Structures are given as structure tokens and as C-alpha cells.
Amino acid sequence: MWQSATVRTSLGFIALAIACAFFADFQISTQAPWQELGRLMLGLVMPDFLAVDFLGEALLRTLAFAFVGVGLGAFTGLLLALVFHSAWVRTGCAFVRAIHELFWALIFLQFFGLHPLTGVLAIAIPYAGIFAKVYAEILDETDPQPARVLPQGSGRVSGLAFTRLSQAWPHLVNYTSYRLECGLRSSAVLGFVGMPTLGYYLESAFAQGLYGSVGALLILFYVLIATLKLWVRPRLLPFYLLAAPFLLGSGLPIVWSNVSRFFTQDIVPTPLRNGEGISGLMTWLLDLMTTQALPGIWNTLLLTQIALVITGTLAMMLFPLISRHFTGRISGTLGHVALVVMRSTPEYLLAFILLQLWGPSMLPAVVALALHNGGIIAHLVGQRSNQLTLRQDAPRGLDRYAYEVAPRVYGPFLALLFYRWEIIMRETAILGILGIATLGFYVDSAIQEIRFDRALVLILITALLNIGVDILARRLRSRLRLRHTATSEP
Template sequence: MRKMIDSLQFHKKLLLTLLLSFIFILSLTGVNWNEELVHHGGAATLAQLFESLLQPDLSPQILLLGISSTGITLAYAVAGMTLAILLAFLFGIFASGVLSDGKKLAFLSNGFFRGILGFMRAIHELIWAWLFVAAFGLTPFSAIFALAIPYGGILGKIFADMLNDVPQKPIEALKAAGASKLQCLLYGYFPAVRSNMISYTMYRFECAIRSSAIMSFVGLGGLGYQLQLSLDDLNYSEVWTFMFFLIAIVVLVDLWSNQIRNSFLDDKARPYQGKISLLFAALLMIGSWLFITVVEKASLIGLFTEKNLNHAVQFVRGLMGIGEELPAFASWESWSDALALTFDTFMMSIMAIGFATIAMFLTVIPAASKIANGSLTMNKGWYGRVFFVIVRSIYIFSRAVPELVWAMIIIFIFKPGILPGAIALALHNFGILGKLCAEVIEDIDTGPIRNLSLSGASRSQLFIYGIIPAVMPKFLTFILYRWEVIMRTTIIVGFVGAGGLGQQFKMSMSYFHYSDITLIIFCYLILVFIADSVSELMRKAAK
């Protein structure tokens, strides 16, 4: 019976893998593969980019500009995450239902607040930035709110799930001792999930820095703004200088995040390490808000002047199609065009996750530390460490550069269309997917692998019959998870000519066709809903 169940699960996973592979191959037919894909000067541009990579502009003027721009990017990211954490705690607690009395009230609270969190995180932060800039103008608060809303939605959902997964026996013991629901939350739920909450928040902070960098695309300052100017001037040496600043700050946050995780999860860690990190985080938050309010002279009250309120009202009226004879969302012709672009965007996401998955499979084995040091395969060699460092460095470089920045570079090589968008998305997600899957290999049980090795299995047999079957379910889970993320991101690479809904969104914003924006956002939300639903079904099938 057990063998029959195992065989059935194996065939389900094999069928799912074949289905995903077929869909990826099908997506490739959406591209006209000919010499017209590449600009005539695309090869020369690529050569210049690689040459400039080794010769970044290190002049004092550019370095000082990089430092100041990094400060702006970091301040926006920290301020946005501050508000995001507050929103996540507020909505996450209510979405979990742990404070509700009775099952019916808990169900209603859970559904209502999870719906709010779902809407907040469904729309990409750059779309929020466009909307806020259109409503309030070029103020730092447009960037801060644009970061706070989607990241608050993401963190809130994760916090709610963490609270729901807390074992109930300690909570029941607190209730039996007469503790109120608030006391159960403070002394039962929070201590159980504190370290995981901090760990995931730090990961999202790293993502927020990348998101903050691309706020420049709607006219807000920071590293992305300097990158865009340098790319427009074809000054690739400056491009790489600013790129290295962005990579450096992401790496530093990653190291800080690891230090915080270790201080809370490692029993041998010194007690003061966590306190120092939290104190530094508090100082960073205070410093960021002081920079925004004192140096940037941004005023939250100033957003609600009569002029801004009138402008915001006109913008909302435009989104609703008030004053138009036939709004875009009431026109079948507009729907037909939007749905065609929606399909292109969907194909772009499939192509992107396919490229990223292929690149991950080609590099993930040497990227696992247990493979590099020989502890898993019992086959040590000096070359293992060399490949490990090289591949892991590529992963860091790949994921540190935001998708939009990759797209801005690639569009100089490839002609506009869904292919450059897919490549840009794949380049960013390849680094993330590779890191996640390498850690899966590092976490597997070494016993069965070593038994195969002691039985005389070759290195290739260890991979085929030992490692790959053990890691494939989690690999599929991470691939599907990243596809969900890619689906939410496809719209922004279109801003630089990568096709799909994003390109039309930018054109509609530029020409003030606001009812078109409503239609595009609606199609975008449909895509996100489809991605969430299909991904959830496939994850269940992969278990």
C-alpha cells in the first residue's frame, strides 16, 4: 500500500513537472525568433557594458553622488518599512482572528482583514508610486506610502499566518490561568513567533531597498535616479558605479539580517548582540524620518492642502471615468486590447520563471556548501570551494539589481517586446531562486546520501537517485512562489518598453488617460488572482 502511494505521488510530481515544462515551451512561441530581436548595435552595447564593468567611474564627484543617493534610497526604504511594520501588526493581528470572540466573529475578522491585506500586496509598489505622484506630486511621501502599502500587505499576511500556526497548548494554559486575549497575544503568541517575524521583516527590508531604488522612475530621487540618468547618457562606467553602491547596501543588509537572526535563534549568541542590533534599527528609523522631514522638508500635513486635495479628487474622478463619454472600462474595444496585453504579460511571466529555473538548475549544485566542502557527497576537492564562491557571488549580484534596472539595461540590447522583459525578470529571480534552492540542498538529511555513497554510488548517481528526489518538492514550491512574485512584477518592466500591460500603463499615465489606468489595473489584478490560485493548486499537487 505504501509503495502504491509513493508511486502515485511520484507520477503526480512527474506529470506536474512535464506540464510546467510544456507551458514554458509554449510561451516561447510568443516570440518571433529572428535577427530582428536584437538592435543592430546590440552586440557592441553588450561589449561596452562588460568593458565598463571592469572600469567603473571612481572619481570623487561620482563617489560623493553615489553616497548621497544611497542615503536617500536607504531613508525612503527605512521610512516605508516603518509604516509597513505598523500596518502589518495592526491588520495582521486582526486577520489572524486571535483577538476575536467566537468562531463566527473570528471568521468575519479573518476574511475582511485578509481581503484588505490581499489588495494591498496585489498591486506593485511602483504602481502605487505612480498613483501617489499623480495625486500628491513629487514628494518623498509618495515613495514612502508606495513602499508601506504593499510591504505592509505582505508582512501582514505572513504575520497572520505565523500567529495562526502557533501551538495552542501554551495558549490554552494561559487562558485556563485567567489570561485575557490581549495577555495571550503578548505573553503567548508573540514570544512564539518573535524570531520568525524579525527574520522575515529583515528579508523584506532588503527587498524594500531594491524597491526604493526604482522609485526614481516616477521622478523621485535616489540611486535609481542616478542610474537612469547615466543610462540615458550612455555613460556605462557611471552605471556600474551606482550599481555597486546598490549591491553593497543590499549585501550589508543581508549580513546584518544574518547577525540578527543568529542573535535570536542561536542559544550560544551573546545577549547584547540582539539589543545592539535593535538599537541600531531604532536609530536608523529616527535618522531616516529626520532626514525626510528636516533635510528633504517633506510635510505630511502639507499633502492635504486645498490644491492637493482638489488635484487628488480630479485624479480619482478620472480613474472612475467621470466626464468621459465612453470610459475605457466600458468599451469592448479597449477590453479586447487590454486582454491581449494581459495574455502577453502572462506569457512573459511564464518565460521569465522558465529561464530563471533553467539557470538555477545549471548552477545550484556547486552553490550548496555541503556539496562544496564534500560533506554530503564525501568527495572533497579544492575546486568545490572555488565554484561555490563564484556561483554565490553571481547569485548576490543577480538578485541585488532590481528587475527594472535590469530591464533598462537589456532594452539597449534587445528591441522592445516581452523577451527583454522576461530576461530582466529572470536575471533578478535567478539569484533569489538559486539561493533558496541551494539552502534546500544544505538542509536535507545527509544519512541516505551517505548510505548511497558507501554502497559505491558514483557522483552522478548520488545526484540522480539521492539529492534530486529529496529536494524536488521544495524546489517546485519555491519555483511556484517566485512565479507569483514575477507575475506581480511583470507590469513594471513594461515601463521601459518591455511590452505587456506595463508599457500601456506608462503611456496612459503620460497622456492622462486615467480610465485606461483603471482598466489596466483591473486586468493586472485578474492576473495576480490567477497566479495565486494556480500556484496554490500546483503546490498542493507537488506535496
């Protein structure tokens, strides 16, 4: 067993996470954390649907931003997928998707301000990068034979439509609808920076201790996501896409001169703006690196590695909840509901809630990341386990888990976990906005000080870090020969 590369890699990750845990801060600093949690639970059990006259608006705007953002992202992504063989397009897409939606929103807020375009682009741009990559992979996996037998002189567009697109269509639709669910989460979270979506109202309600309203908002959000399949029908989609732009709200008008000011002044490093030349720039960069970037990177890495291992552990523990080898009809349904709630709650929102309850430390962040991502991976591993056929005389209970199912799903599980690695790191960085000293904390500080030159450098560093982890994860996947297909991606 010790010779297995998979086992050694897993143990290496666990050892690293334990080492990281020695440096991390996991203190619960509030005096009555469980009392607050109790109040929140009470709010969930007895939600106050009447007190929130803005409930309808919150949901409508959340939907509108998700539809317009994901729609625009999918359309652009599809076009980019067709030219994805170009190294420029690939690099560009890797770059835009390495920057979190909230960071994009913070950038656009500086020149579009509280205009709906800020929220729409914050979703559309990173999503276009993700769509381009996954669509391209899906198209690559189609059978090339039909395209070869096309008659001479067939147009490129019709050739594409009748060969590769038509084959890949079900996968494309599947993936896009999954992304719509992600878009709803992103849209909700954008409220925390001022877009009129769910997060906006949730933050206010929390700040004022209105747990009844918090409960109502959360429950409606879960219902919205759980019923997605019921109301998002292919036939209704054009209608939604047409209506959504009109439902974004008006915000404040854009002043276009701000855009050029942002690019020609705001983001130019201060020493260059003041004519201090290259030496001034070097001092400025060095100072930024030592006082902000390096501590930020350190904490981001620490938190990522711990969260990754706990996510994995949780996923391996929870997948039996929806696996037919371990559950009956009723317990399976309950398990399903539990996992839906876990994965529907965006990490940011969960971390925000836990921070209110436990006070600031890495603990709320780790728990939030592990619950959300663990929920997603457990769901996918559970589905995978349902495809296994066990022998008639296979053992039951713990033996079945340890000797029959777990070893068979471990490969796919690791592949999924490595895929999530980059996502976990991206989220870790963003959780800094809530006050945990990861890179996002310093980005937020720079923005609060109206120093976009610094903010941008820090955002670029975050993006590079994410790209680095993505490359590392891909290397590991191929070294361990973990099969990985586009359609299995969460």
C-alpha cells in the same frame, strides 16, 4: 515516472512555455549589442567613483525610503496580522499586495507629486499586505499550548506578547530582515519614476552613456545589500528608524486639494464625467478592453509563462553552486557571491539595462526575470539541499545530482517556484513601463496621456490577474501536496 502528478505538471508547464515562445518576440535589434555590454562591463571593472558627486545622496535616499517604507509596512502588517482571520482583511491585503510598488508610486505621484510621501507609501502599502499575510502564517504555526495555560484575567496584549509573539519572534525578525533587503531593491527602483533614489541617477547615467557612473552606482548597491547583516543590528534599528524620516529629502510640498480632485474627478471614467451614462461607459470599457487590456493581458501571460519555466530551469541548474554536496569551501563561496549578485539586482533594473543593450523585445524581460528569480530560488533550494544527508557511498558528480539530490529537492523547489509565479507575473506587468507591450505599457501610456481613469482600470485588471494566479498556484501546491511553510517563503 509518468504517473507522477508532479512530473506531469512540470511537463505541462514546459510544453505551455514552448507554445508561448512561438508567439513571443525575442529579437536582438541593436547593431552592436555586445560592444555595449563590453562598455558596461568596463564600467563595472573601472567604476568612476569621483564623477558622481551625487553617489552619497543616492545611497542615503535609497536607504531612507527603504527604512521608512518597510518600517511603516511592518508595523501596519503586524496589526493586520492579528485580525487576519477576518475575510475583509484577508481580501484587502491580497488586493494591495497584488499591485506593484511602481504602480502605487504612479498613483500617488498624481496627487502627492514628488513629495517623499509618494515613495514611502508606495513601499509601505504593498509591504503591509505581504507582512500581514506572512506574519499571520508565522503566528498560526506557533504552539497554542502556552496561551491555554495562561491564568484567567490575563490581558489580551500581554497574553499575546508572552505566548505567541515570543515564540514566533525569531521567525518574525528573520522575515522582516529579509523584507528589508527587498525594500532596498524597491526603493532603488522607485528612482525610475522620479523619487531621488538610486534608480533616478542610474537612469540618467545610462541615458548619457556614463558607464563609469553606472558601474559605481551598481557596485555600491551590491555592497550595501551584501553587508546588510553587518550594519543592520537589532540595537541600531531604532536609531535608523528615527533618523530615516529626516533623510528623505524635502521634494515638493503637497497641495491637499489635489487629493480630493484625484478621487472625485480624475479616476471617474470620462463618459460618466461627461454625463454619457451607462451606455457611454460600456462603449468606453469595451474599447479599453479590446485595444489595450486584452493585448496587454495576452503579452503579460505569454511572458510570465516563458519566464517561469526558464526561471525554474535556471534555479535547478544553479543551486549546486552553493550546495555542500557539490562544492568545496572556495567554490561554494564564489557560488554564493554569484547568487547574491543575481538576486540583489531588481528585475526592473536588470531589464532596463538589457533593453539598452539589446533593444526592445521580450528577450531582456525574460532574461531579467529568470536571472533574478532563478537566483533567489537557487539560493533557497541550495540551502535546502544542505540539510540532506547522503549515504557514505553515494555517487559523485552528475549521478549524485540526477539520482540523489535533485529528486529530493524537487518538491520544495516546485513549491518555491509556484510561490514566485505571482511575483513573476507582477513584475512582468510592470516591465511594460520600459516599453515591452505588457499591461504596464498601457498603464504608462494612459498616464502619459493624463487619463487616470483608464490607468486605474488597467491597474485593477493587473491586480485581478495576479490574484487569479496566486489562487491557481495555491491550488496546484495543495493538489501536488507540496509542503509550504511561511518561513520557507522567499
